[in-house]
Amino acid sequence: MKIEKINKVTDYDMQQLIGQVLRYGVLISGIVAIIGGIWYLYQHGSGIPHYTVFNGEPAGYTSLTGILKGLGEGSAKEIIQLGVVILIATPILRIGFSLLAFVLEKDKLYVLITVIVLSIILFSMFGGLKV
Protein backbone atom coordinates (compact mmCIF):
# COMPACT_ATOMS: atom_id res chain seq x y z
CA MET A 1 0.00 0.00 0.00
CA LYS A 2 2.80 2.36 0.92
CA ILE A 3 4.63 1.85 -2.38
CA GLU A 4 1.48 2.52 -4.31
CA LYS A 5 1.01 5.79 -2.48
CA ILE A 6 4.50 6.98 -3.35
CA ASN A 7 3.85 6.07 -6.98
CA LYS A 8 0.63 8.05 -7.03
CA VAL A 9 2.45 11.14 -5.87
CA THR A 10 5.06 10.89 -8.61
CA ASP A 11 2.35 10.30 -11.23
CA TYR A 12 0.73 13.51 -10.05
CA ASP A 13 4.07 15.30 -10.19
CA MET A 14 4.61 14.03 -13.72
CA GLN A 15 1.21 15.38 -14.77
CA GLN A 16 2.00 18.82 -13.39
CA LEU A 17 5.47 18.82 -14.94
CA ILE A 18 4.22 17.75 -18.38
CA GLY A 19 1.44 20.33 -18.18
CA GLN A 20 4.00 23.07 -17.52
CA VAL A 21 6.34 21.92 -20.31
CA LEU A 22 3.48 22.01 -22.82
CA ARG A 23 2.16 25.35 -21.62
CA TYR A 24 5.50 27.16 -21.71
CA GLY A 25 6.52 25.55 -25.00
CA VAL A 26 3.39 26.83 -26.72
CA LEU A 27 3.65 30.21 -25.04
CA ILE A 28 7.29 30.77 -25.98
CA SER A 29 6.83 29.58 -29.57
CA GLY A 30 3.78 31.83 -29.93
CA ILE A 31 5.69 34.87 -28.68
CA VAL A 32 8.66 34.16 -30.95
CA ALA A 33 6.30 33.70 -33.92
CA ILE A 34 4.53 37.00 -33.18
CA ILE A 35 7.82 38.90 -32.94
CA GLY A 36 9.09 37.30 -36.16
CA GLY A 37 5.73 37.82 -37.84
CA ILE A 38 5.52 41.54 -37.13
CA TRP A 39 9.10 41.98 -38.27
CA TYR A 40 8.32 39.91 -41.40
CA LEU A 41 5.30 42.07 -42.28
CA TYR A 42 7.44 45.16 -41.80
CA GLN A 43 10.09 43.76 -44.17
CA HIS A 44 7.88 42.05 -46.77
CA GLY A 45 4.32 43.28 -46.18
CA SER A 46 3.93 44.90 -49.57
CA GLY A 47 5.24 41.89 -51.53
CA ILE A 48 3.04 39.40 -53.40
CA PRO A 49 2.39 35.91 -51.94
CA HIS A 50 3.53 33.02 -54.17
CA TYR A 51 2.03 29.92 -52.63
CA THR A 52 0.04 28.59 -55.58
CA VAL A 53 3.13 26.77 -56.82
CA PHE A 54 5.16 24.53 -54.54
CA ASN A 55 8.89 25.29 -54.63
CA GLY A 56 9.98 23.83 -51.32
CA GLU A 57 11.67 26.24 -48.99
CA PRO A 58 15.29 27.28 -49.38
CA ALA A 59 17.83 25.58 -47.12
CA GLY A 60 17.75 28.56 -44.77
CA TYR A 61 14.46 27.60 -43.14
CA THR A 62 14.73 23.85 -43.30
CA SER A 63 17.70 23.14 -41.09
CA LEU A 64 18.65 24.30 -37.63
CA THR A 65 22.00 25.65 -38.80
CA GLY A 66 20.27 27.59 -41.58
CA ILE A 67 17.76 29.03 -39.14
CA LEU A 68 20.49 30.02 -36.66
CA LYS A 69 22.50 31.67 -39.43
CA GLY A 70 19.44 33.66 -40.53
CA LEU A 71 18.81 34.70 -36.94
CA GLY A 72 22.32 36.14 -36.80
CA GLU A 73 21.46 38.24 -39.85
CA GLY A 74 18.21 39.43 -38.24
CA SER A 75 16.04 37.78 -40.91
CA ALA A 76 12.34 37.75 -39.95
CA LYS A 77 11.53 34.44 -41.67
CA GLU A 78 14.15 32.63 -39.63
CA ILE A 79 12.73 34.10 -36.41
CA ILE A 80 9.31 32.64 -37.35
CA GLN A 81 10.93 29.30 -38.20
CA LEU A 82 12.60 29.33 -34.78
CA GLY A 83 9.11 29.65 -33.29
CA VAL A 84 8.01 26.68 -35.41
CA VAL A 85 11.02 24.64 -34.26
CA ILE A 86 10.23 25.43 -30.60
CA LEU A 87 6.63 24.35 -31.22
CA ILE A 88 7.69 21.05 -32.82
CA ALA A 89 10.23 20.51 -30.04
CA THR A 90 7.60 20.94 -27.31
CA PRO A 91 5.94 17.48 -27.56
CA ILE A 92 9.37 15.88 -28.07
CA LEU A 93 10.58 17.58 -24.91
CA ARG A 94 7.43 16.30 -23.21
CA ILE A 95 8.53 12.74 -24.04
CA GLY A 96 11.96 13.50 -22.61
CA PHE A 97 10.42 14.65 -19.33
CA SER A 98 8.11 11.62 -19.22
CA LEU A 99 11.17 9.42 -19.61
CA LEU A 100 12.80 11.15 -16.66
CA ALA A 101 9.64 10.72 -14.59
CA PHE A 102 9.34 7.00 -15.42
CA VAL A 103 13.01 6.52 -14.49
CA LEU A 104 12.36 8.20 -11.12
CA GLU A 105 9.26 6.03 -10.62
CA LYS A 106 11.41 2.97 -11.48
CA ASP A 107 8.77 1.90 -13.98
CA LYS A 108 11.05 -0.19 -16.24
CA LEU A 109 8.31 -1.15 -18.69
CA TYR A 110 7.44 2.47 -19.38
CA VAL A 111 11.06 3.57 -19.51
CA LEU A 112 11.41 1.06 -22.37
CA ILE A 113 8.20 2.18 -24.09
CA THR A 114 9.20 5.85 -23.84
CA VAL A 115 12.69 5.12 -25.21
CA ILE A 116 11.08 3.37 -28.21
CA VAL A 117 8.85 6.38 -28.96
CA LEU A 118 11.79 8.77 -28.59
CA SER A 119 13.95 6.63 -30.90
CA ILE A 120 11.26 6.61 -33.61
CA ILE A 121 11.10 10.42 -33.53
CA LEU A 122 14.88 10.77 -33.53
CA PHE A 123 15.05 8.34 -36.46
CA SER A 124 12.50 10.49 -38.26
CA MET A 125 14.56 13.60 -37.53
CA PHE A 126 17.97 12.32 -38.57
CA GLY A 127 17.05 9.33 -40.72
CA GLY A 128 17.56 11.13 -44.01
CA LEU A 129 13.85 11.00 -44.85
CA LYS A 130 13.88 14.52 -46.22
CA VAL A 131 14.37 13.46 -49.87
Added chain:
Amino acid sequence: MNILFFTLILLLGAYLAGLAGSLTGLGGGVVIIPLLTLGFHVDIRYAIGAALVASIATSSGSASAYVKEGITNIRLGMFLEIATTSGAVIGAILAIYTPVNIVAILFGVMLIFSAAMTLRKKHETALTEGSKLSYALKLNSSYPTKEGIIEYKLKNVAGGFSIMTVAGVLSGLLGIGSGALKVLAMDSAMRVPFRVSTTTSNFMVGVTAAASAVVYLQRGYIDPGIAFPVIIGVLAGAFTGSKLLMRINVKWLKIIFCSAITLIAINMIYNGIHHKF
Protein backbone atom coordinates in the same frame (compact mmCIF):
# COMPACT_ATOMS: atom_id res chain seq x y z
CA MET B 1 -3.38 40.91 -52.89
CA ASN B 2 -0.17 41.77 -51.07
CA ILE B 3 1.45 39.82 -48.22
CA LEU B 4 0.06 42.07 -45.48
CA PHE B 5 -3.53 41.55 -46.68
CA PHE B 6 -2.96 37.82 -47.24
CA THR B 7 -1.58 37.47 -43.71
CA LEU B 8 -4.47 39.32 -42.05
CA ILE B 9 -7.14 37.30 -43.90
CA LEU B 10 -5.27 34.08 -43.11
CA LEU B 11 -5.02 35.11 -39.46
CA LEU B 12 -8.79 35.59 -39.32
CA GLY B 13 -9.39 32.29 -41.16
CA ALA B 14 -7.05 30.42 -38.83
CA TYR B 15 -8.78 31.98 -35.83
CA LEU B 16 -12.16 30.71 -37.04
CA ALA B 17 -10.63 27.30 -37.84
CA GLY B 18 -9.20 27.06 -34.33
CA LEU B 19 -12.52 28.14 -32.83
CA ALA B 20 -14.56 25.66 -34.88
CA GLY B 21 -12.04 22.88 -34.32
CA SER B 22 -12.12 23.38 -30.59
CA LEU B 23 -15.93 23.65 -30.30
CA THR B 24 -16.53 20.48 -32.28
CA GLY B 25 -13.52 18.54 -31.07
CA LEU B 26 -12.22 18.06 -34.61
CA GLY B 27 -8.96 19.89 -33.89
CA GLY B 28 -7.41 22.93 -35.52
CA GLY B 29 -5.46 21.27 -38.32
CA VAL B 30 -8.35 19.67 -40.18
CA VAL B 31 -9.96 22.97 -41.18
CA ILE B 32 -6.68 24.61 -42.16
CA ILE B 33 -6.08 22.43 -45.25
CA PRO B 34 -9.35 23.22 -47.09
CA LEU B 35 -9.08 26.85 -45.95
CA LEU B 36 -5.66 27.19 -47.56
CA THR B 37 -6.21 25.07 -50.68
CA LEU B 38 -9.80 25.94 -51.59
CA GLY B 39 -9.87 29.43 -50.08
CA PHE B 40 -6.40 30.74 -50.88
CA HIS B 41 -5.30 28.39 -53.71
CA VAL B 42 -2.19 27.53 -51.73
CA ASP B 43 -0.39 24.36 -52.87
CA ILE B 44 -1.57 21.40 -50.79
CA ARG B 45 1.97 20.64 -49.62
CA TYR B 46 2.30 24.03 -47.94
CA ALA B 47 -1.18 23.45 -46.51
CA ILE B 48 -0.09 20.10 -45.03
CA GLY B 49 2.94 21.75 -43.42
CA ALA B 50 0.76 24.48 -41.92
CA ALA B 51 -1.85 21.98 -40.69
CA LEU B 52 0.81 19.91 -38.90
CA VAL B 53 2.05 23.00 -37.10
CA ALA B 54 -1.54 23.96 -36.23
CA SER B 55 -2.21 20.45 -34.87
CA ILE B 56 0.83 20.59 -32.60
CA ALA B 57 -0.15 24.05 -31.34
CA THR B 58 -3.74 23.14 -30.45
CA SER B 59 -2.80 19.75 -29.03
CA SER B 60 -0.10 21.10 -26.74
CA GLY B 61 -2.16 24.11 -25.74
CA SER B 62 -5.21 22.19 -24.60
CA ALA B 63 -3.35 19.09 -23.36
CA SER B 64 -1.52 21.22 -20.80
CA ALA B 65 -4.83 21.81 -19.02
CA TYR B 66 -6.24 18.25 -19.31
CA VAL B 67 -3.01 16.62 -18.14
CA LYS B 68 -2.97 18.72 -15.00
CA GLU B 69 -6.55 17.75 -14.19
CA GLY B 70 -5.48 14.10 -14.34
CA ILE B 71 -8.01 13.01 -16.99
CA THR B 72 -5.41 12.10 -19.59
CA ASN B 73 -4.06 8.54 -19.33
CA ILE B 74 -0.36 9.20 -19.86
CA ARG B 75 0.70 5.53 -19.91
CA LEU B 76 -1.96 4.62 -22.45
CA GLY B 77 -0.94 7.62 -24.56
CA MET B 78 2.73 6.76 -24.39
CA PHE B 79 2.15 3.09 -25.27
CA LEU B 80 -0.06 3.95 -28.26
CA GLU B 81 2.40 6.60 -29.42
CA ILE B 82 4.65 3.70 -30.49
CA ALA B 83 1.95 2.93 -33.05
CA THR B 84 1.15 6.51 -34.09
CA THR B 85 4.75 7.74 -34.40
CA SER B 86 5.91 4.73 -36.42
CA GLY B 87 2.78 5.13 -38.55
CA ALA B 88 3.55 8.85 -39.00
CA VAL B 89 7.09 8.06 -40.21
CA ILE B 90 5.66 5.55 -42.73
CA GLY B 91 3.09 8.19 -43.81
CA ALA B 92 5.79 10.81 -44.34
CA ILE B 93 7.72 8.33 -46.54
CA LEU B 94 4.55 7.36 -48.47
CA ALA B 95 3.87 11.07 -49.08
CA ILE B 96 6.83 11.21 -51.47
CA TYR B 97 5.24 8.59 -53.74
CA THR B 98 1.62 9.72 -53.44
CA PRO B 99 0.32 12.13 -56.12
CA VAL B 100 -1.18 15.31 -54.62
CA ASN B 101 -4.65 14.65 -56.04
CA ILE B 102 -4.76 11.29 -54.24
CA VAL B 103 -3.76 13.11 -51.05
CA ALA B 104 -6.67 15.52 -51.60
CA ILE B 105 -9.15 12.67 -52.14
CA LEU B 106 -7.93 10.78 -49.05
CA PHE B 107 -8.19 13.98 -47.09
CA GLY B 108 -11.77 14.49 -48.19
CA VAL B 109 -12.73 10.95 -47.16
CA MET B 110 -11.00 11.42 -43.81
CA LEU B 111 -12.87 14.71 -43.30
CA ILE B 112 -16.29 13.10 -43.85
CA PHE B 113 -15.34 10.28 -41.49
CA SER B 114 -14.23 12.79 -38.84
CA ALA B 115 -17.49 14.73 -39.15
CA ALA B 116 -19.51 11.53 -38.76
CA MET B 117 -17.46 10.49 -35.73
CA THR B 118 -18.13 13.84 -34.05
CA LEU B 119 -21.88 13.35 -34.29
CA ARG B 120 -22.14 9.74 -33.19
CA LYS B 121 -23.28 8.57 -29.76
CA LYS B 122 -20.62 8.25 -27.10
CA HIS B 123 -20.48 5.73 -24.31
CA GLU B 124 -19.28 6.91 -20.96
CA THR B 125 -19.54 3.59 -19.13
CA ALA B 126 -16.35 2.27 -17.60
CA LEU B 127 -15.49 -1.44 -17.90
CA THR B 128 -14.88 -3.20 -14.61
CA GLU B 129 -12.98 -6.14 -16.10
CA GLY B 130 -10.02 -5.59 -18.45
CA SER B 131 -8.11 -7.92 -20.76
CA LYS B 132 -4.87 -9.63 -19.66
CA LEU B 133 -2.73 -7.33 -21.77
CA SER B 134 -4.29 -4.24 -20.22
CA TYR B 135 -3.05 -5.35 -16.80
CA ALA B 136 0.37 -6.37 -18.09
CA LEU B 137 0.88 -2.97 -19.72
CA LYS B 138 -0.60 -1.07 -16.75
CA LEU B 139 -3.11 0.69 -18.99
CA ASN B 140 -6.05 0.61 -16.60
CA SER B 141 -6.50 3.77 -14.59
CA SER B 142 -9.00 6.18 -13.10
CA TYR B 143 -10.17 9.72 -13.78
CA PRO B 144 -11.90 12.48 -11.80
CA THR B 145 -15.54 13.40 -12.50
CA LYS B 146 -18.12 15.52 -10.69
CA GLU B 147 -19.33 12.33 -8.97
CA GLY B 148 -15.86 11.40 -7.79
CA ILE B 149 -13.01 9.23 -9.04
CA ILE B 150 -14.05 6.58 -11.56
CA GLU B 151 -11.93 3.47 -12.13
CA TYR B 152 -11.88 1.99 -15.61
CA LYS B 153 -10.36 -1.02 -17.33
CA LEU B 154 -9.85 -1.62 -21.01
CA LYS B 155 -9.84 -4.44 -23.54
CA ASN B 156 -8.80 -5.25 -27.12
CA VAL B 157 -5.36 -3.63 -26.79
CA ALA B 158 -4.13 -5.20 -30.06
CA GLY B 159 -7.13 -3.87 -32.00
CA GLY B 160 -6.65 -0.37 -30.61
CA PHE B 161 -2.94 -0.50 -31.40
CA SER B 162 -3.64 -1.46 -35.03
CA ILE B 163 -6.14 1.36 -35.58
CA MET B 164 -3.62 3.75 -34.02
CA THR B 165 -1.00 2.69 -36.58
CA VAL B 166 -3.43 3.56 -39.39
CA ALA B 167 -4.18 6.87 -37.64
CA GLY B 168 -0.44 7.56 -37.57
CA VAL B 169 0.04 6.77 -41.28
CA LEU B 170 -2.82 9.10 -42.25
CA SER B 171 -1.47 11.76 -39.93
CA GLY B 172 1.96 11.59 -41.57
CA LEU B 173 0.50 11.50 -45.08
CA LEU B 174 -2.16 14.19 -44.73
CA GLY B 175 -0.67 16.42 -42.06
CA ILE B 176 -3.63 16.11 -39.72
CA GLY B 177 -3.93 14.93 -36.13
CA SER B 178 -6.34 12.06 -37.06
CA GLY B 179 -8.13 12.72 -33.78
CA ALA B 180 -11.26 10.94 -35.04
CA LEU B 181 -9.39 7.67 -35.69
CA LYS B 182 -7.58 7.92 -32.37
CA VAL B 183 -10.86 8.28 -30.54
CA LEU B 184 -12.29 5.35 -32.54
CA ALA B 185 -9.36 3.19 -31.44
CA MET B 186 -9.70 4.04 -27.77
CA ASP B 187 -13.42 4.61 -27.48
CA SER B 188 -14.88 1.88 -29.70
CA ALA B 189 -12.13 -0.77 -29.67
CA MET B 190 -10.55 -0.44 -26.23
CA ARG B 191 -13.65 0.89 -24.44
CA VAL B 192 -11.89 3.78 -22.75
CA PRO B 193 -14.46 6.24 -21.28
CA PHE B 194 -15.18 9.12 -23.63
CA ARG B 195 -13.60 11.93 -21.58
CA VAL B 196 -10.41 9.93 -21.20
CA SER B 197 -10.23 8.91 -24.87
CA THR B 198 -10.72 12.45 -26.21
CA THR B 199 -8.16 14.02 -23.89
CA THR B 200 -5.64 11.21 -24.36
CA SER B 201 -6.12 11.41 -28.15
CA ASN B 202 -5.54 15.15 -28.00
CA PHE B 203 -2.43 14.54 -25.86
CA MET B 204 -1.05 12.14 -28.49
CA VAL B 205 -1.71 14.39 -31.50
CA GLY B 206 1.25 16.66 -30.66
CA VAL B 207 3.78 13.81 -30.58
CA THR B 208 2.32 12.13 -33.67
CA ALA B 209 2.38 15.38 -35.64
CA ALA B 210 5.90 16.19 -34.41
CA ALA B 211 7.16 12.82 -35.74
CA SER B 212 6.23 13.80 -39.30
CA ALA B 213 6.71 17.57 -38.87
CA VAL B 214 10.47 17.08 -38.41
CA VAL B 215 10.51 15.44 -41.86
CA TYR B 216 8.24 18.01 -43.51
CA LEU B 217 10.24 20.91 -42.09
CA GLN B 218 13.38 19.53 -43.73
CA ARG B 219 11.48 18.95 -46.98
CA GLY B 220 10.48 22.62 -47.09
CA TYR B 221 6.72 22.15 -46.60
CA ILE B 222 6.60 24.60 -43.71
CA ASP B 223 6.67 28.18 -44.94
CA PRO B 224 7.21 30.93 -42.35
CA GLY B 225 4.81 33.33 -44.10
CA ILE B 226 1.97 30.82 -43.73
CA ALA B 227 3.08 29.27 -40.45
CA PHE B 228 3.01 32.40 -38.33
CA PRO B 229 -0.57 33.58 -38.99
CA VAL B 230 -1.73 29.95 -38.74
CA ILE B 231 -0.06 29.31 -35.36
CA ILE B 232 -1.27 32.56 -33.81
CA GLY B 233 -4.77 32.37 -35.32
CA VAL B 234 -5.42 28.74 -34.42
CA LEU B 235 -4.09 29.14 -30.88
CA ALA B 236 -6.25 32.22 -30.25
CA GLY B 237 -9.28 30.49 -31.78
CA ALA B 238 -8.79 27.33 -29.73
CA PHE B 239 -8.44 29.41 -26.59
CA THR B 240 -11.69 31.27 -27.27
CA GLY B 241 -13.34 27.94 -28.06
CA SER B 242 -12.33 26.36 -24.77
CA LYS B 243 -13.81 29.34 -22.88
CA LEU B 244 -17.04 29.28 -24.91
CA LEU B 245 -17.38 25.51 -24.58
CA MET B 246 -18.25 25.78 -20.90
CA ARG B 247 -21.07 28.25 -21.53
CA ILE B 248 -22.90 27.28 -24.70
CA ASN B 249 -24.65 24.15 -25.94
CA VAL B 250 -22.71 23.03 -28.97
CA LYS B 251 -25.12 20.38 -30.22
CA TRP B 252 -26.60 22.42 -33.09
CA LEU B 253 -23.33 24.09 -33.82
CA LYS B 254 -21.80 20.64 -34.26
CA ILE B 255 -24.49 19.54 -36.69
CA ILE B 256 -24.21 22.72 -38.79
CA PHE B 257 -20.45 22.61 -38.73
CA CYS B 258 -20.23 18.92 -39.61
CA SER B 259 -22.59 19.44 -42.56
CA ALA B 260 -20.38 22.29 -43.78
CA ILE B 261 -17.29 20.11 -43.36
CA THR B 262 -18.93 17.35 -45.42
CA LEU B 263 -19.64 19.79 -48.28
CA ILE B 264 -16.04 21.00 -48.17
CA ALA B 265 -14.86 17.38 -48.18
CA ILE B 266 -16.93 16.59 -51.27
CA ASN B 267 -15.42 19.66 -52.92
CA MET B 268 -11.89 18.40 -52.08
CA ILE B 269 -12.68 14.93 -53.44
CA TYR B 270 -14.21 16.40 -56.64
CA ASN B 271 -11.19 18.65 -57.21
CA GLY B 272 -8.88 15.73 -56.47
CA ILE B 273 -10.58 13.48 -59.03
CA HIS B 274 -10.36 16.25 -61.63
CA HIS B 275 -6.67 16.85 -60.88
CA LYS B 276 -7.16 20.43 -59.79
CA PHE B 277 -4.39 20.26 -57.19
